[in-house]
Amino acid sequence: MGKYTPIKSATGVSLDEVGISLGLQRLPEESLDAYRKRLALQAEDRPRVDERSFIDTISRTVGLFEERIFEIDLVLDGDGDPVAAAPRIEVSSCFLRVWSNYGTSDPELVMDIYNRGKGYHLGDVYTSLNALSFITVTELPETPVEDKDSYKYKRSWFLKYGNTDALEFQGGLRRSRMNNLYNADGTERKYIHNCLFDAGRIFLTEKASYDDLAEPGDYYVDYTEGIVFTYITADGTVSYEYRKFPYTLKLQPVKVFPLYDKDIDHLRKDYLIKDSTGIKDRLQLNPYGAKLVNDMLRAYPLQWGE
């Protein structure tokens, strides 16, 4: 007579085959449901060889999912245009910044989300964002109703690196006198700016309103709604910038940011007088910075040999 602890023996399932072709293996102890969800995400949003995609896809490789925390949208005036002239949100390696008029004035909100202080927890971030008059903030955490405030005690440093800036390069225009600009998922793209058209004959004179279109070459851009109107049928392409609102702030279980980000210099570099300016700047790797660089070089040796 004996007592035994059963030994688990995992066997292959059809999902594993799918996972191999998508480059994601099932992790030990990972449920099939979670694995299927991870593969669905990988299939829907395939990794690309660029920095943005690396940041977006890193969590799923270790079996974790990003969590949507806040949805931030713009407050509109009576005409339906944003109250803020050039709104921008940025989450860097250590700071959260919010501008109402980016490029012209300083940010309305700067929060240190790394060090202990008033931006250390998400609850503090919510309070600060909610106080800004030109944006609205909606809480999105997918937690049970009874625990709806539990997210407020999570570290805000895990907010995903990114900003609201976006660029469309040479997007095609339909042969029509009205062109809506769309996102890849079919939703309408709004808050565009800095448009550059390549069909100069069609886009000769920009007008202030649709009613002013009077002759060939006249065009009008509804920058808020992302619609291009032309007097004659449009053609060619348009390159433009747009602001990604509503913007979703996500919590990233594996925090990723580029090492060239200036905002992390205070953690990894000590002051040194810069030769060219004679002013103290963060130039000297400190022990933590040296460790990071050594870890990186160990993974990616930048020389022949070992």
Added chain:
Amino acid sequence: MALLTQRWANNYPTWARARVDPSSMAQRFFSCFSETYDSLLAEKALLSESFKLYSEKKGLGDFYWVYLEEEDFFRKTGDLLYTYPTLVGTLSSGSTVSIERVDDSALLFNGVPTRLTKLSDETVIPLIWTSAAPDVYNEIKTPSRIGITVSGSTHYKIAGRDKGFAGYYLITVTGYDENHNRIEDTVHIRDDGTFKTHRIYSEITSVITDGFDGVATVFVEESYPVYLPDKFHSGVTVEREGPLHLRLFVDPTSTYTGLELYTKTFRQGTTYRRDKLPDFETDDLEEVIDQQIVLDPDGLKYSIKDFTISPLDGRVWTLSTTGDVYIHENTIREFLLPAEEQSEVTAMDIVPELYRIGLNDTLYLWTWFRQMRGPVKEVSIRRVSPSDVTTYLQSDRVTWGATIHKFEGELENATLPEDTWSNIRFSSLFDELGEWHFYCDSVILAGAGVGTILTSHTGIYCGYNKALKKYSLGLSGAEKIWFSKENHLAIVSNILSNSGAYSYYEVANDVFITDIKGQRILLREIYDEVEVTYG
């Protein structure tokens, strides 16, 4: 009797008893083989179910082994004879369960489950959207596939006749998946009925319908199936073959509910789309294969509130009006060898309208003068009920009594044998479950069998389905039962008032199979600890 017996029988002409009479010797013989065929087909379908992406640990995902130490090795008691240990498993909750040995891997993976364990309770609004209130989109509590029903259509558009119609009958559902990517799924509607999206939604933002004028509703997964197709079995009738469908039926006295097995022949949508086609009555669109009153494992009748087909074992799981859960094999009853054998020569047969009927139904039957070489002297018709009570058809052809009534042949003015008998129609009420035996005893005056009483037999089954197992849950308010995408049993109440209270149960099968050579035990379920003892 296996449902596929009829497929074998359909190789014969329609006038042959081998084709139309499931109580015939031929069909009882075919049944021996089709049983195997039927179970193989079900196992094949179950294998495909085990690959279901959502299923949680059931199927091929994980095994649990116990490697025995020498003192617990299987004890050999003779050539190829072993004594197997008794196993008791300790669950994570601390309670213990007895683990039974099975000798077949099919029973290990798809055997009748032994244990239901409650996992969670939650409240869900099952209705997400309806075309009656198209601007309202309710929240989806747990990401799931979406069930869609279309009902009450009186007109399906025709391309070219209905202005602006492109020819696509569809429902397009747009929303977000569980990773919050925007997704869109289009379900093509061939007819009113129940449909399901391929994609999993966490939020729905738009539903577009086109091609029909019925009411479309969008529900959480399988909340509202109109009927259930059984992917583990086929619906075969004398005339045709198609998918097997199941639905509830109520006996004519409205006392009992049961299961009705049927197959569809035409889709109602066909009539909508073609001019000059008559509107079919429902009876023309489908063919009923069997009506089964459900019995509990003790043979007592109970009433069904709802039922589902289990992806775990291919069986029918029912929810009774008392809130208990029963497991039934989805099959039809086997006709037995009659107590009294037929004579070698048959002059007169009995042909019923149907061979399988529901409880408390009244059925017409006819005599069929098959061997018209000898004049008929007299005919008597006997009926033996499932409880072995013999009665005889009386002269009014409706009443059945204990005394024999002999229907005389018309010999006086007859010049040919066929003129001596006009086939008679008679009726019988089937108020008892089981096989009813009808015997036709005839005496002829010439030809084979002259001088003896020629007896033919026809069986009619008043169908029932006895449960393999019962789980006494006593959830008297429960209204619906189905399996969630994780293969958990969901029992739901208040769903009809659109505030569903869901209770999820884990279905477990405490069984093990032995590996003699490796001296190890393969378990179906997870246990913290397993105790191995020899009695």
